Amino acid sequence: MAARVLVGVKRVIDYAVKIRVKPDNTGVVTDGVKHSMNPFCEIAVEEAVRLKEKKLVKEVVAVSCGPQQVQETIRTALAMGADRGIHVEVSGKDYDTLGPLQVSKILAALAKKEEASLVILGKQGTFASEVTIDGDKIKVIREIDGGLETIKINMPAVVTADLRLNTPRYATLPNIMKAKKKKIASVKPGELGVDLTSRLEVLRVEEPAQRQAGVKVETVEDLVGKLKEAGRI
């Protein structure tokens, strides 16, 4: 049985919130804005918990990188069924410039340290829509542009969730209470030997050009006429 699954969970601006760009164009407004677990991370946690329920893995560890507040996100993962959490402390300027390169180094170091055979992440990188463990290999069905593809990979492996991997459960109240007793360990990136220096600089953040409303037509004939005129059909 694969020992341990690591699941990355990210605290992000809630998907239903309207994104606002800061007036000085240095970024997006995050102060006072509602944050939650990235919906794709919920799918990743769900998948990990299901693997545990199927007795294919022994332990699910939820990891998040960021300031103190990310502990809330880890608690949500614990309430969904993760066994324990790890909070990688990153704050201030380091947090602003924290990108995939740095996070992947942190997760790799943790996966080695925790001897995780599988890391599940919620982001459309590899688009897994079905995951099964077959002995010491993992069989994954991926969503590709024209349909589906099946691959078999060795462990340790990294799998990222497609939308259709599963439907995440709601944390029930008893599980939320149980989650309060589960442990969240804190660790600093330096302790993992990871350098957070970023060689990417965000020069400017702005709103996209607004798409303007077009022409209203009265009848289908009108529509076809205008489209032909514009050379669209």
Added chain:
Amino acid sequence: MLKAVNKTNLRTLSGLIQRFQSTLVVAEHNNGTLTPITLNAITAASKLGSDVSCLVAGTECTKVAEELSKVKGLKKILVAQHDAYKGALPEDLTPLILATQKQFNFTHICAGASAFGKNLLPRVAAKLDVAPISDIIEIKSADTFVRTIYAGNALSTVKCNEKIKVFTVRGTSFEAAAKEGGSAASEQVSPAPPAGISEWLEQSLTKSDRPELTSAKVVVSGGRGLKSGENFKLLYDLADKLNAAVGASRAAVDAGYVPNDLQVGQTGKIVAPTIVAINKDPEAPIFQVADYGLVADLFKAVPEMTEALKK
């Protein structure tokens, strides 16, 4: 010292820098034809101002290399043919790309931001210990790119100070490179041995005679209002008359009306067509962004449109 940095010197200097830069585009293909998004990636690469080469790795590269030799703007085509590249898995392609970069000293590596590119280039970047930049929509200079963030609700202009820039290109943001007028020569590169950690088993592609969704000029897309998979036939009929691809909103896909690979939008395929909206609700938000809007019942208007196009 400041006096020495005049306009001519700057031009010479930037010319020198450009000569030492060059870009590798990793071609996406199916061992028979080139996937259209590669042509958009080639255009993006050409905006960097220096030489562009293309890498074709696969089990059957001849036809694809030939297609590429006609594409305008390519300096060299690098071909690596080996059975190990069945399935084009990142674990096997990455060592090849790294070896190729080392041999030719590419300063930029890119591919289309498709399922293929998004799966492959991050691994390449990680092995090079550089931060990849995904899904760029604009190139401001050889080191500055624009990409969308927060599901397209904001644009971020990013300067990359990595020695090697690795990025994926949003196909709909760049024109396809011309398929005639090119004269690039092909060169074989030694395929790296298989990595042996992942195995490609099979593929099941939805068969269709229709244009491919991400490169179609016209897309007929349906949402929840269609109410069933059967009703999508109305759209397929209209699409046939328009030689269009058919897409669907996430709501329609989630409801099971159509297969997943029809989904367009932020978590589906990015398309950038002219938007014509047909909706019986005059307050529907789509009318705020549609190029043409018709307030009507789709179950009447769509067949009417199909008929009108028959003339």
